[in-house]
Every structure is written in C-alpha cells, then in structure tokens.
Amino acid sequence: xxxxxESLASSVKIESFARITFYFQVLLxxxxxxxxxxxGNALRGSKMYTCPVCxxxxxxxxxxxxxxxxxxxxxxxxxxxxxxxxxxxxxxxxKGARWFSRSxxxxxxxxxYEQLLTARLVDGVRITGTDSAIDPESIAGPPVYPASIxxxxxxxxxx
Amino acid sequence: MPRLLIxxxxxxxxxxxxxxTLTIITVLQEMxxxxxxxxxELPDKTTAPxxxxxxCLWGNERDDPETxxxxxxxxxxxxxxxxxxxxxAEFSMTTPSHRVYSRYPNFxxxxxxxxxxxxxxxxxxxxxxxxxxxxxIQIKHTLANPKNTDGGAAFVDSAS
Numbered sequence: 001x002x003x004x005x006e007s008l009a010s011s012v013k014i015e016s017f018a019r020i021t022f023y024f025q026v027l028l029x030x031x032x033x034x035x036x037x038x039x040g041n042a043l044r045g046s047k048m049y050t051c052p053v054c055x056x057x058x059x060x061x062x063x064x065x066x067x068x069x070x071x072x073x074x075x076x077x078x079x080x081x082x083x084x085x086x087x088x089x090x091x092x093x094x095k096g097a098r099w100f101s102r103s104x105x106x107x108x109x110x111x112x113y114e115q116l117l118t119a120r121l122v123d124g125v126r127i128t129g130t131d132s133a134i135d136p137e138s139i140a141g142p143p144v145y146p147a148s149i150x151x152x153x154x155x156x157x158x159x
Numbered sequence: 160m161p162r163l164l165i166x167x168x169x170x171x172x173x174x175x176x177x178x179x180t181l182t183i184i185t186v187l188q189e190m191x192x193x194x195x196x197x198x199x200e201l202p203d204k205t206t207a208p209x210x211x212x213x214x215c216l217w218g219n220e221r222d223d224p225e226t227x228x229x230x231x232x233x234x235x236x237x238x239x240x241x242x243x244x245x246x247x248a249e250f251s252m253t254t255p256s257h258r259v260y261s262r263y264p265n266f267x268x269x270x271x272x273x274x275x276x277x278x279x280x281x282x283x284x285x286x287x288x289x290x291x292x293x294x295x296i297q298i299k300h301t302l303a304n305p306k307n308t309d310g311g312a313a314f315v316d317s318a319s
Contacts, residue, residue: 093197111202116195118208123193123303125207125268127170127185 053080053088054097054112055119071115073100089121160280161217161228161252166292168276172212172260181258187211189297192268196302206265214260215278215292222252227283230291232261237272237298249283271300 049059056071063069063076072092074080079088097112099105116122170185194201213232227249234243248259267274274296279288 090195090197093195097198109204111205112198113194113201113205114208122195125209125266126191126193127187127189128191129186129188 050119052085054092055115055117055121057115057119058107068100070101070104071099071106071110071112072097160220160289161222161257162220163215163278163291164218164256165214165216166278166294167215168211168213168294168296170209170211172214174258181216183214187266187296189299190266190268191299191301192271193303194300199300199302201269201300203269204267205269207268208264209266211263211266212260213263213276213278214258217250217252217257217259219252219255219257224251224253227251228280229283230259230278230280231288233277233279234263234267235275235277236267237270237274242267242274268298271298273297 048057049062050057051059051063051069051071051074053063053074054069054072056069059067059069061067063074066075066077068075072088074088074092093112099110113122117124165183167183168187169183170187171183173182173184174180175182190207192201192207213234215230215232228251229247229249231245231247232243233241233245236242243263246261248261250257250259276294276296278291278293280291281288
C-alpha cells in the first residue's frame with residue numbers, strides 16, 4: 001500500500017515536471033517568435049547580403065527567391081529572370097539612382113555612387129599623371145651619366 | 160621662418176623604423192573618376208575611399224630652436240569650398256629639417272576640376288596664417304558604364 005502510494009506520488013512528480021518543462025518550452029518559443037517579429041535580425045542573425053545590381057550591402061536575405069532590394073527595388077527571380085544585373089543597374093541609374101523602399105528608409109548619408117564604389121560595381125578612381133622624361137643622351141656637355149651611376153654605386157656599397 | 164623643401168599629396172608616406180628615412184609613394188597629380196554615363200552627376204559630398212597623405216618637409220634657416228611654428232593643410236574644392244582643414248601641427252626647428260604629414264581616409268570627388276591643397280604656416284603667437292604653397296590636384300570625371308558583373312558570383316555574402 002505504502003509502495004503504491006509512493007510510486008503514485010513519484011509518477012505525479014514526473015508528470016508535473018514534464019508539464020512544467022513543456023510549458024517552459026512553449027513560453028520560450030513564444031518569446032523567440034516575438035523577437036523574430038519585432039526584429040528580423042533575430043531570425044537571420046547578423047548575416048547580410050549584397051545586391052549585385054546596386055551594391056547595397058544590407059539585404060536581409062540572399063538576392064534570389066523573390067527577395068527585393070530596398071535600395072534599387074530589384075525583385076530577384078522576377079526582374080532578373082530575363083534581364084541581366086548590368087542592364088537592371090543601368091536602368092536604375094538612368095532613372096536617377098533613387099532609394100526604392102518606402103517602408104525602410106535609406107541609411108543616413110546614403111550615397112548611391114559610394115555604394116557602387118564599395119561593391120566594386122564601378123571602376124572608381126585611377127591615379128594618373130603627365131610627365132616629361134629627360135633622356136640622358138640629350139643632355140649637353142660631357143657624359144656625366146655613367147660617372148654619376150658609378151658614384152651612386154659606390155655610395156650604395158658603403159652602406 | 161623655416162624654408163619649405165617638399166610639399167606633396169601622396170598615397171603613402173613610408174618612414175623606415177630602421178633608419179628613419181623617408182619614402183613617398185604615388186604623388187597625387189591627376190585622378191580619373193569613373194562616372195556612370197546614365198547618371199553623370201555625383202551626389203553632393205561623394206568621396207572615394209582612398210587613403211592619402213599630405214606631406215611637407217621644412218628646412219632649417221637658422222631658426223631659433225625656441226620658436227614654435229604652426230602649420231596646417233587645407234584642401235579646397237574647385238568651387239573654393241574648404242573640404243578639409245587642419246589639424247594644426249606644432250613644431251620647432253631643432254634639427255636641420257623637419258617632416259610633417261597628415262593622413263586622410265578619403266578624397267572628395269563629387270566635383271570635377273582642380274582641387275587645391277594649401278599649406279599655411281605661422282608662428283604660434285601670430286594670429287594670421289601665411290600661405291606657403293599650393294599643390295593642384297586634378298579630378299577628371301570620365302563617363303563609363305558600370306562594370307558587367309553578370310556571369311560571376313550570384314551574390315556577395317558580406318557576412319562571410
């Protein structure tokens with residue numbers, strides 16, 4: 001009699017522990033879902049993707065499967081179905097390269113050119129210069145060029 | 160007053176830790192900015208992520224080693240707007256020559272034309288700056304279509 005009462009009490013304890021664990025898990029799931037709803041980052045973590053059309057590097061999902069870029073508005077899988085990314089880029093640029101999304105505002109100081117530049121979608125900046133090289137043969141007077149080379153070599157050896 | 164020996168904007172200033180010698184790499188004379196033909200007007204305040212230095216070398220003209228000088232670099236856009244100013248560097252001519260350089264994280268490119276890098280000097284107790292030298296940097300906007308990136312990676316995963 002005592003043994004059966006003890007085993008009954010024990011099974012009740014196990015059952016209530018399992019119930020508590022179950023409720024706790026349900027609560028945890030609700031919390032997670034709330035976080036995901038409040039901030040998409042909870043779902044996607046810190047992983048961001050770069051738009052191959054405009055170079056925007058804060059896309060929440062990869063540029064495929066009908067995801068839409070907030071910067072240029074390209075819907076991947078639809079807009080780029082029969083149009084290349086370059087053509088879409090030219091189209092976006094010719095329309096003034098404006099920020100697309102109305103629900104998601106552009107980052108502060110957003111600059112379409114710097115965005116393209118950072119993503120290496122434009123050639124960027126090339127440092128150049130013009131010069132006039134003096135041909136040592138054209139210098140009037142005795143040939144000082146070989147002598148200066150010799151002195152330079154001696155100088156180098158000294159070190 | 161110290162005498163200016165070298166004044167130049169460049170991409171790198173290398174100072175040897177071994178013997179303190181100086182090397183200047185890639186003088187900024189002209190820069191070509193590739194601008195999309197479809198949208199040739201760059202947004203206001205656009206910069207290129209180009210790290211560069213303004214460098215100058217002062218020679219000692221029997222200067223009083225106690226005299227403190229101040230110098231500053233100023234970068235002006237083609238329209239005369241000051242786009243970079245300072246910081247003010249202080250030095251005294253206690254050695255035959257003295258180097259001053261300043262590092263900048265980007266270069267303004269939104270206007271085409273001649274940008275002017277100016278060097279100013281004054282005694283620390285003086286109010287007025289003296290213009291010592293100006294170095295012109297030509298920025299050209301060349302029309303070009305953006306790169307063709309199709310056929311490469313479908314997307315760039317910036318997190319990885």
